Amino acid sequence: MHLDTAQLAALAAVLETGSFERAAVALHVTRSAVSQRVKLLEERVGQVLVRRAAPCTPTEAGQALLRHAQQMALSEADALRSIAGSGAGLAPVRLALGVNADSLASWFIDAMAQAAEPTPGAAPPITFDIHVEDQDHSSELLRQGRVMAAVTADPQPVQGCQVVRLGTMRYRALASPAFMQRHFAHGVTGTALAQAPVLVFNRKDALQERFMRRIARRELAPPVHWLPSSQGFVAASLAGLGWGMSPDQLAREAIDAGHLVELVPGKPVDVALYWQFWRLNVQALQRMTQAVQQAAKAALLP
Amino acid sequence: MHLDTAQLAALAAVLETGSFERAAVALHVTRSAVSQRVKLLEERVGQVLVRRAAPCTPTEAGQALLRHAQQMALSEADALRSIAGSGAGLAPVRLALGVNADSLASWFIDAMAQAAEPTPGAAPPITFDIHVEDQDHSSELLRQGRVMAAVTADPQPVQGCQVVRLGTMRYRALASPAFMQRHFAHGVTGTALAQAPVLVFNRKDALQERFMRRIARRELAPPVHWLPSSQGFVAASLAGLGWGMSPDQLAREAIDAGHLVELVPGKPVDVALYWQFWRLNVQALQRMTQAVQQAAKAALLP
Numbered sequence: 001m002h003l004d005t006a007q008l009a010a011l012a013a014v015l016e017t018g019s020f021e022r023a024a025v026a027l028h029v030t031r032s033a034v035s036q037r038v039k040l041l042e043e044r045v046g047q048v049l050v051r052r053a054a055p056c057t058p059t060e061a062g063q064a065l066l067r068h069a070q071q072m073a074l075s076e077a078d079a080l081r082s083i084a085g086s087g088a089g090l091a092p093v094r095l096a097l098g099v100n101a102d103s104l105a106s107w108f109i110d111a112m113a114q115a116a117e118p119t120p121g122a123a124p125p126i127t128f129d130i131h132v133e134d135q136d137h138s139s140e141l142l143r144q145g146r147v148m149a150a151v152t153a154d155p156q157p158v159q160g161c162q163v164v165r166l167g168t169m170r171y172r173a174l175a176s177p178a179f180m181q182r183h184f185a186h187g188v189t190g191t192a193l194a195q196a197p198v199l200v201f202n203r204k205d206a207l208q209e210r211f212m213r214r215i216a217r218r219e220l221a222p223p224v225h226w227l228p229s230s231q232g233f234v235a236a237s238l239a240g241l242g243w244g245m246s247p248d249q250l251a252r253e254a255i256d257a258g259h260l261v262e263l264v265p266g267k268p269v270d271v272a273l274y275w276q277f278w279r280l281n282v283q284a285l286q287r288m289t290q291a292v293q294q295a296a297k298a299a300l301l302p
Numbered sequence: 303m304h305l306d307t308a309q310l311a312a313l314a315a316v317l318e319t320g321s322f323e324r325a326a327v328a329l330h331v332t333r334s335a336v337s338q339r340v341k342l343l344e345e346r347v348g349q350v351l352v353r354r355a356a357p358c359t360p361t362e363a364g365q366a367l368l369r370h371a372q373q374m375a376l377s378e379a380d381a382l383r384s385i386a387g388s389g390a391g392l393a394p395v396r397l398a399l400g401v402n403a404d405s406l407a408s409w410f411i412d413a414m415a416q417a418a419e420p421t422p423g424a425a426p427p428i429t430f431d432i433h434v435e436d437q438d439h440s441s442e443l444l445r446q447g448r449v450m451a452a453v454t455a456d457p458q459p460v461q462g463c464q465v466v467r468l469g470t471m472r473y474r475a476l477a478s479p480a481f482m483q484r485h486f487a488h489g490v491t492g493t494a495l496a497q498a499p500v501l502v503f504n505r506k507d508a509l510q511e512r513f514m515r516r517i518a519r520r521e522l523a524p525p526v527h528w529l530p531s532s533q534g535f536v537a538a539s540l541a542g543l544g545w546g547m548s549p550d551q552l553a554r555e556a557i558d559a560g561h562l563v564e565l566v567p568g569k570p571v572d573v574a575l576y577w578q579f580w581r582l583n584v585q586a587l588q589r590m591t592q593a594v595q596q597a598a599k600a601a602l603l604p
Contacts, residue, residue: 017526018505026523055505092499092525104531112527113541116499118484127499128543129528182420197394197418197429203320203357221328223394224319225414226431229406231533239415241430 003044003065005072010037011049012069015062016094016129018055041065067145070096074148074282077124081283090124093284097128098142098150100135101201102169103273105230106249107299108151108292115284115291126284134204135273142276148285149277151292158276164293166273167300173211173263174234174251175243180261183243188263190216197223199236199244207245211269234260245269249299273300305346305367307374312339313351314371317364318396318431320357343367369447372398376450376584379426383585392426395586399430400444400452402437403503404471405575407532408551409601410453410594417586417593428586436506437575444578450587451579453594460578466595468575469602475513475565476536476553477545482563485545490565492518499525501538501546509547513571536562547571551601575602 013023014034024031042049049062058066077093099108116126131147133140139154141147142161149161157163175184183196193216198208203226212220225242227233233244234251238259246260254260275292277285315325316336326333344351351364360368379395401410418428435443441456443449444463451463459465477486485498495518500510505528514522527544529535535546536553540561548562556562577594579587 017523021521022523025521101531104534109534109537109541109543112538113543116527116543125499125525127525127527130530130534132530197427219323219327221319221324221330223427223429225418225429228432228434229403229532232406232411232432235411236414239411241411241415241418 003068004037004041007037007041007044008065008069008072010034011041011062012066012073014038014050014056015058015066020056063145070094070148071278071280074280074284077284078282081124092125092127094127094129095149095284095288096131096147097288098131098133098138098147098152100138100151100153100273101132101228101230102247102250103135103151104130104132106247107295110298111288111291111295114295115288124284126288134202135271136206137204139276142278148280149275149288149292152274152276153271154276155272155274160279161276162279163274163276164289166275166293166296167302169247169249169271169273170301171207171245171247171269171271172251172255173208173243173267173269174237174246174255174260175263176238176240176259177261179237179240179243180263182240184263188215190218190220194220194222197225197242199225199227199233199242201230201233202226202228207269207271211245211263211267214267215264270301305370306339306343309339309343309346310367310371310374312336313343313364314368314375316340316352316358317360317368322358365447372396372450373580373582376582376586379586380584383426394427394429396429396431397451397586397590398433398449399590400433400435400440400449400454402440402453402455402575403434403530403532404549404552405437405453406432406434408549409597412600413590413593413597416597417590426586428590436504437573438508439506441578444580450582451577451590451594454576454578455573456578457574457576462581463578464581465576465578466591468577468595468598469604471549471551471573471575472603473509473547473549473571473573474553474557475510475545475569475571476539476548476557476562477565478540478542478561479563481539481542481545482565484542486565490517492520492522496522496524499527499544501527501529501535501544503532503535504528504530509571509573513547513565513569516569517566572603 013026014020017023020031020034024034047061048059051057112128131141135153138150138152139158142150142158184192193212200208227236234246237244277289315328316322319325322333322336326336349363350361353359414430433443433449437455440452440454441460444452444460486494495514502510529538536548539546553562579591
């Protein structure tokens with residue numbers, strides 16, 4: 001079975017822009033042309049591919065075809081560039097990437113800026129589709145085919161992916177001096193940790209639990225503030241709402257100024273980060289891989 | 303039909319902590335006790351309530367019962383406090399709240415810190431469960447019963463909710479001077495806007511589109527970087543990746559330093575924000591509502 005390129009492009013545009021209207025504008029065709037192409041593709045494979053909602057999202061089958069469409073688009077961009085001898089005037093190449101919030105809030109934008117830096121005559125421009133996901137779960141995005149590469153704590157290569165080690169993010173358990181005084185005046189014991197409010201990014205964030213287990217050697221259930229924001233974490237620690245694990249990249253200034261202190265000095269939790277990416281010989285992904293390695297080397301511990 | 307309080311508490315703990323193990327620790331019972339209570343509740347209502355996964359998530363029926371369990375918990379906390387005459391030693395009250403990323407990244411943490419400020423002898427402590435959602439979509443979280451209050455752009459009261467106006471967040475279309483030179487040297491025209499890379503938070507973020515429509519008076523499809531991070535937006539604008547709409551609260555410093563400039567000076571997009579909250583006469587929610595109004599008044603335009 002061969003799939004129609006224009007139909008795949010319509011599917012990709014709907015899923016990338018989130019609506020049939022925006023897809024039509026992006027493809028310079030009418031809304032009904034987009035709608036018809038997607039419908040024909042759905043009839044061809046015999047499955048619903050797009051959940052019609054605001055925004056439109058892919059079904060499982062839609063996800064698989066989107067991955068295929070994206071790989072084709074990457075490879076086609078390279079082919080056209082070789083033929084044309086230059087990337088000038090070519091449509092941008094879209095890179096869907098997974099990244100943990102703390103990397104995005106600290107060093108990852110540098111890598112994006114460097115990879116997207118226009119190199120006239122050399123390569124088509126890159127646009128990004130950034131998915132934020134916990135480092136312990138971002139390899140799942142690769143497995144689902146929702147991204148082409150990801151910053152992850154998972155060193156096991158996902159099928160079809162290559163892995164490079166990026167370095168280590170060092171997390172410290174931090175709180176304001178007033179919070180320390182109120183909750184840990186008699187030391188950071190298991191009993192004190194079981195009472196003191198703790199900040200946790202979301203249900204996937206196990207860093208605070210890991211730290212507590214090292215101190216208490218048992219499961220604790222302190223009051224939890226769920227707060228899915230990297231800078232929000234630092235701000236909430238500063239405001240005395242709770243203690244939480246923040247990376248040096250985000251907390252350094254507050255630590256140096258004495259506004260945040262370590263619960264237990266010299267007990268950081270180190271998280272090794274990896275870059276997993278589709279084993280595809282395409283230029284945009286190679287440029288991004290280089291930029292990620294460089295930016296990570298400058299920002300992370302070896 | 304009456305529902306068992308211990309079973310509802312088990313359901314709420316599983317859904318709030320994301321796992322049966324953590325729920326067991328939080329409730330000081332065994333994992334199998336938690337599991338059995340949830341199962342009995344599921345048999346009682348004849349529906350699956352929890353999707354067993356990592357993390358555990360509610361089914362639609364589970365969501366409805368969770369809302370009921372949370373309302374009960376809030377109301378019970380008030381009752382116990384009246385009887386005890388003080389909040390000392392009482393279990394914390396959990397507030398599930400929806401907030402847009404830009405508010406969370408700027409003024410909302412202040413409100414949380416103020417509401418949670420311990421007032422010995424007065425009230426049980428508050429813990430937060432923060433859900434980040436676009437201001438145009440956060441009222442949906444209220445409708446689904448996933449949060450008890452939300453910062454939203456929607457002034458229409460959700461059923462069972464009360465609404466107060468918080469003020470206005472002023473967004474400006476911003477880019478680095480180098481980006482302006484490269485893409486808008488001949489003015490911010492429809493043609494130039496159709497070519498220049500634009501930052502968009504996610505598929506729900508319509509701010510950039512709103513700005514472009516005001517300039518071009520037609521639908522445009524420029525290259526898009528999808529970037530779901532408030533500070534990432536400012537950082538990516540500074541790095542020259544694209545232009546994007548950022549609120550004064552986050553961009554003020556970069557604007558004052560000349561590192562970011564307005565695409566069209568004096569053409570901000572104003573977003574009025576509201577606080578919608580469950581019409582429940584419970585203390586924790588009232589304290590939070592007061593704190594939100596105060597912090598918003600200090601940070602937003604009237």
